[in-house]
Amino acid sequence: MPLAEKGTVISNHQTGRDLWEMEFLAPGIAAESKPGQFVNVRLGDYSDPLLRRPLSLYDVEPDAGRITLLYKIVGRGTQLLSRYGSGQLIDVMGPLGLGFDLVQNRRVILIGGGVGIAPLLFLTRELVARHNEVIVLHGTGSSDELCSQGRFSKLGVEYKVATMDGSSGYKGLLTDMMKEALEPLPTDYIYTCGPEPMMSAVAAYASQHGISGQLSLEEHMACGVGACLGCARKLKETDTAYVKICKDGPVFPLDAVQLSTGGS
Amino acid sequence: MNEETRENLIDMSVNLGGLKMQNPVAVASGTFGYGREYQDFIDISRIGAVIVKGTTLEERCGNPAPRIYETPAGMLNAIGLENPGIDVFLNVYLPSLIEDRVTVIANIAGNTVDEYALLSRKIDKHPGIAGIELNISCPNVKQGGMQFGTDPDLVKQVVEAVKSETSLPVIPKLSPNVTDIVSIARAARDGGADALSMINTLMGMAVDIDRRKPVLGNIFGGLSGPAIKPVALRMIYQVYKEVDLPILGGGGILNTRDALEFIMAGASAVSIGTGNFVNPVVAEEIALGLEKYVTEQGLTGINELVGAAVL
Ligand SMILES: Cc1cc2nc3c(=O)[nH]c(=O)nc-3n(C[C@H](O)[C@H](O)[C@H](O)COP(=O)(O)OP(=O)(O)OC[C@H]3O[C@@H](n4cnc5c(N)ncnc54)[C@H](O)[C@@H]3O)c2cc1C
Ligand SMILES: Cc1cc2nc3c(=O)[nH]c(=O)nc-3n(C[C@H](O)[C@H](O)[C@H](O)COP(=O)(O)O)c2cc1C
Ligand code: FES
Numbered sequence: 001m002p003l004a005e006k007g008t009v010i011s012n013h014q015t016g017r018d019l020w021e022m023e024f025l026a027p028g029i030a031a032e033s034k035p036g037q038f039v040n041v042r043l044g045d046y047s048d049p050l051l052r053r054p055l056s057l058y059d060v061e062p063d064a065g066r067i068t069l070l071y072k073i074v075g076r077g078t079q080l081l082s083r084y085g086s087g088q089l090i091d092v093m094g095p096l097g098l099g100f101d102l103v104q105n106r107r108v109i110l111i112g113g114g115v116g117i118a119p120l121l122f123l124t125r126e127l128v129a130r131h132n133e134v135i136v137l138h139g140t141g142s143s144d145e146l147c148s149q150g151r152f153s154k155l156g157v158e159y160k161v162a163t164m165d166g167s168s169g170y171k172g173l174l175t176d177m178m179k180e181a182l183e184p185l186p187t188d189y190i191y192t193c194g195p196e197p198m199m200s201a202v203a204a205y206a207s208q209h210g211i212s213g214q215l216s217l218e219e220h221m222a223c224g225v226g227a228c229l230g231c232a233r234k235l236k237e238t239d240t241a242y243v244k245i246c247k248d249g250p251v252f253p254l255d256a257v258q259l260s261t262g263g264s
Numbered sequence: 265m266n267e268e269t270r271e272n273l274i275d276m277s278v279n280l281g282g283l284k285m286q287n288p289v290a291v292a293s294g295t296f297g298y299g300r301e302y303q304d305f306i307d308i309s310r311i312g313a314v315i316v317k318g319t320t321l322e323e324r325c326g327n328p329a330p331r332i333y334e335t336p337a338g339m340l341n342a343i344g345l346e347n348p349g350i351d352v353f354l355n356v357y358l359p360s361l362i363e364d365r366v367t368v369i370a371n372i373a374g375n376t377v378d379e380y381a382l383l384s385r386k387i388d389k390h391p392g393i394a395g396i397e398l399n400i401s402c403p404n405v406k407q408g409g410m411q412f413g414t415d416p417d418l419v420k421q422v423v424e425a426v427k428s429e430t431s432l433p434v435i436p437k438l439s440p441n442v443t444d445i446v447s448i449a450r451a452a453r454d455g456g457a458d459a460l461s462m463i464n465t466l467m468g469m470a471v472d473i474d475r476r477k478p479v480l481g482n483i484f485g486g487l488s489g490p491a492i493k494p495v496a497l498r499m500i501y502q503v504y505k506e507v508d509l510p511i512l513g514g515g516g517i518l519n520t521r522d523a524l525e526f527i528m529a530g531a532s533a534v535s536i537g538t539g540n541f542v543n544p545v546v547a548e549e550i551a552l553g554l555e556k557y558v559t560e561q562g563l564t565g566i567n568e569l570v571g572a573a574v575l
Contacts, residue, residue, distance in 0.1 A: 001304050004544055042542065047490040047518055048337040051541060093305070093544065222332050222339060222541040225305075227297035229317075229343045230332035240325055242346065247301075 027065030035123035036099030040224035042091035056119040106188035113194020139174025143167035175201040197262030219245040281458030283395040283433040285312040287551040292537030293371035298357040305544035323349040328481030338491030342482035362392035381425040388430035401439040413439035416451035423455025437461035489538040490516040504530025520553025528573035
């Protein structure tokens with residue numbers, strides 16, 4: 001059951017260009033959390049910015065009651081988030097939404113674009129616990145936008161990097177690296193989160209090779225609980241009904257969504 | 265008199281034109297779904313009244329995305345009245361609210377006067393609803409899409425038509441997108457309204473300069489939140505002075521101080537909309553905050569404060 005909790009910030013620090021990690025204690029939310037779910041965070045007592053900000057559960061350690069967020073500063077809300085210091089209280093609602101389906105004893109690939117890596121660390125933790133062979137592919141523009149590699153290697157999984165400028169790992173598109181990484185061995189399942197054109201390429205590849213999987217979508221949100229009907233989206237253009245990303249998602253099957261390919 | 269005995273004498277309930285609320289705080293239509301959505305966060309039976317999502321005769325799938333956008337101290341929304349239709353509401357969503365003893369106010373929207381009448385007839389036949397709020401900020405299909413709520417004659421017609429179908433308290437919800445709110449309020453009273461709800465959202469828009477397009481799929485949307493509070497207070501103040509009907513006041517309320525402003529400007533009860541998104545337990549917090557204020561001021565009830573600031 002989701003709840004509203006005042007978390008206590010343990011640490012909040014920069015880990016890359018505009019990229020921050022915040023750890024806080026929120027035992028109630030941590031105990032209920034599943035990979036792929038998110039929290040809706042209020043930024044102080046302000047009436048401006050007014051709305052909460054949805055952020056994925058980057059990592060959760062239920063026993064310690066600890067939640068970690070990975071966020072990129074893109075506007076005023078995330079800027080304010082970066083000003084929280086340790087010991088400060090943070091107003092969080094969660095866990096919200098439906099998380100990823102967790103497969104067992106499979107060979108799975110996790111593909112994160114940019115800060116879209118956020119929901120994939122907690123997912124890795126849970127997949128490893130379910131005896132899956134996990135490979136994580138992360139693509140960014142440059143090496144200073146990568147998250148802490150140690151967090152993945154600590155879980156004993158392969159973490160491969162692609163950067164557009166070649167400053168780290170494979171030089172070029174994450175989706176090109178994906179093809180090379182996936183070719184040699186059969187893949188049972190794909191999880192992905194990132195920019196839509198990237199996920200679109202992943203979904204196309206998966207469908208060509210008959211691999212099923214799931215992706216995570218974003219939409220502007222107000223309530224985060226299905227009450228305002230603000231985060232609506234048609235999964236396919238021909239659909240008549242709208243899904244609510246906050247309640248019906250943010251996770252959907254790879255083949256259920258018609259993604260933006262980025263071309264205009 | 266000691267604190268305890270005085271507290272026992274305090275009565276926080278309100279009577280809004282025949283609609284009884286255990287406390288003066290309602291949650292506004294479209295911001296609280298059918299109550300269930302917030303159930304994990306708040307005991308909905310402790311809210312003065314839950315005004316459920318706007319309901320139409322037939323199912324509506326709503327407006328294209330994006331539907332919401334944050335603005336300074338507020339937000340724009342263009343949901344487009346997405347709802348499953350009146351029958352599904354009455355048969356599927358209402359029963360559990362009744363079971364939980366929630367004071368439910370239905371909120372209805374029609375394309376024609378007849379549709380408002382038909383919706384009210386269906387609601388009237390169905391036990392468990394405490395009152396009907398009329399969303400008259402909808403386009404009138406028969407009159408070329410002009411909003412019902414901007415024309416006094418149409419407002420009177422709609423209210424009359426609804427009153428003839430139901431004995432439940434009828435509460436027209438006034439649109440602020442008019443030049444003379446008092447004439448609209450008078451028309452609603454002349455049509456037989458039992459109370460007035462005000463205000464609905466202010467029409468607005470936002471532009472995406474990268475795409476050089478309106479942000480919202482629907483181009484225009486309704487502005488809500490603290491940004492509209494001064495406008496709401498002004499309109500409530502004007503109507504309170506001129507029209508003798510209880511007012512359910514709202515627009516940007518986030519805390520007890522805001523609620524007190526509305527009550528002192530003439531509202532008998534308050535509604536919280538956007539505030540629920542910011543703080544899911546705000547309705548309960550404000551109800552308690554108002555009670556505390558009444559106690560501290562040595563009053564017997566909230567009624568003593570209604571219109572206290574009106575000169
Ligand atoms: C389910 C979900 C999970 C997310 N997880 C993460 C995460 O783990 N790390 C991370 O860095 N970001 C994540 N995001 C995106 C994050 O919510 C936005 O970057 C953030 O809200 C921007 O707020 P701002 O005030 O800094 O930016 P502004 O652009 O000033 O925000 C203005 C408004 O737009 C909304 N908004 C802007 N960008 C987005 C967006 N991409 N998605 C949804 N709403 C947006 C804001 O919430 C706010 O209401 C997630 C989004 C969703 C929907
Ligand atoms: C997302 C959203 C949906 C709304 N839907 C409705 C609706 O269906 N019917 C209605 O009468 N008002 C609707 N409203 C208006 C609110 O009920 C309320 O009158 C308005 O938002 C002003 O109050 P606030 O500033 O407290 O939100 C909606 C408002 C929002 C933000
Ligand atoms: S954010 Fe309100 S319904 Fe999804």
